[in-house]
Amino acid sequence: MNNLRVFVSSAVFSFRAQFNWLSPSMWLTMKFVLSFSQMAFFVFVGIFSGGGASAVSFIAIGNAMQSLSWNTVFSVVQITGQDKGDGTLPLVLATPANRLPLFIGRAMVHVLDGLVSVAISFAFAAFVFGVNFAHADPFALAVTVLLTSFTMAGFGLLIGGFSFHFRNPIVFANIFTFVLLIFCGVNFPVAALPRLAQPISYVFPLTYGINAARQAINGSSLLSISPILAEQIVVGLLSIAMGYLLFESFERSARKTGKMEAQ
């Protein structure tokens, strides 16, 4: 019961804390402007480079799914940055609370926030860029988006755990939010990457999520995309585990050396 309390408190506080740097009205603006403008940018690049309606659909769906990384990667890594910047990290480490629910809880409301981002982006894809959702399997798509948000939050925790060891976690938040655009099949298939770079794509849970979402929108059932989702869950859980280990190693090092913000 105590662990559940820690988990819920950590989830709620971490979400509320983001409004220290983001006003609620601006949060809404970002939800609509950022997702739409990024999608529009790449759709226009796709059209200019000669891609037809299928390319527009491919790009719009990819960017709609990628929009959740602003919540699940950028905002989750930003928590680490805020803890370091605002001097709350010593308090977090001094608490007797179990570290695992404390650590995982940080990302959980961002999972829900990510779902809102994807829903808004799908609306843009359908109503502005004419993506056809008529054949979509809504249940398969909903499960895919939920799992992608959850596993990407796991990836956010991994980068957050990693960036505990550095002075400016925001740098990593930026890098890893954007590189997803190259590796995850957001705008072009993974096969278009150089052969040597392709294995990197499968380190990111988003790659599996985008692939599964495209298939669900084309009418595939949950059962037929379940192998992709199973791989995604494994990668997501591994990310959480590795992130937690990095967080623990940071805590051990901080207690030993007495350095926290200055690392």
Next chain:
Amino acid sequence: MKYERMPNTLRVIYSAFRMAMLYWMADPQWIIPNVIAPFVFTTVALTLFNAYGGSSGPFGLYAVLGGGMMGMWGNTIYSSGFAISFEKWQGTLEEVMAAPSKFIHVIAGRSISNALFGLTNMVAVFIVGIFVFKISLGISDPVLFTISLLLTLFSVSALGLIFASAFVLSRSAQTLTNGLETPLYIISGSMFPIALLPFWSHPFAYILGPTWGIDAIRLTTSQQYASQTFWAGMGTSSALFLDLTVMILITAAYVAIATVLFKMVETRARTMGTLVEA
């Protein structure tokens, strides 16, 4: 010219420029957030062009020059917001405002240094374009290319001044910069012709100095490129001259608007006493 002998305005601009450069050099990792978006966007665009249109022709030119342009844009917009937020966090904004030097001159120096740092992205994009994507990028007129690039840099910096004046009074300066970045890449036609955009958006493109700047830069780079602005169909020299003239006029208008806005912001801040709390 010796530092002490510089005219007062130039000395303030130069000092702010130098200070901003020193900040960047002291903590160079901050370059990464500023240049990562244009760099990634260019890489994605080049891959898309490769997939659908081939690596030759206008696509490579658009991607590489557009990516460099976006680097200048991104750095200026981001840094205009960040510079003000940073002063607020450190509690030094009051001192800067209270100094006898004009605040707009301080911000102008920083804005120029930010745009200049954005050029580092152009170099990175050029390297990736040429060596990874094998884009053949010859500059047909190096002198006019340099002039066009420098004038565009000043135009971006002048627009940065307008943003900065608004950011002084906003708590969400950094967030605004994040929201503005990609729409500006789209509207200015950095990576594709503005003709692809809906017609209602064209006036917004034409009031942006860099829209004309990127057209001029492309004209000086490739003789095959035809102007995408009002001068479509004209000869290269005429189109280039008109592009640069319009950009200079727009930049002058930006500076005039920014001067008025800074005056208003300064007066409002002194009257209301809401500089940092705003």
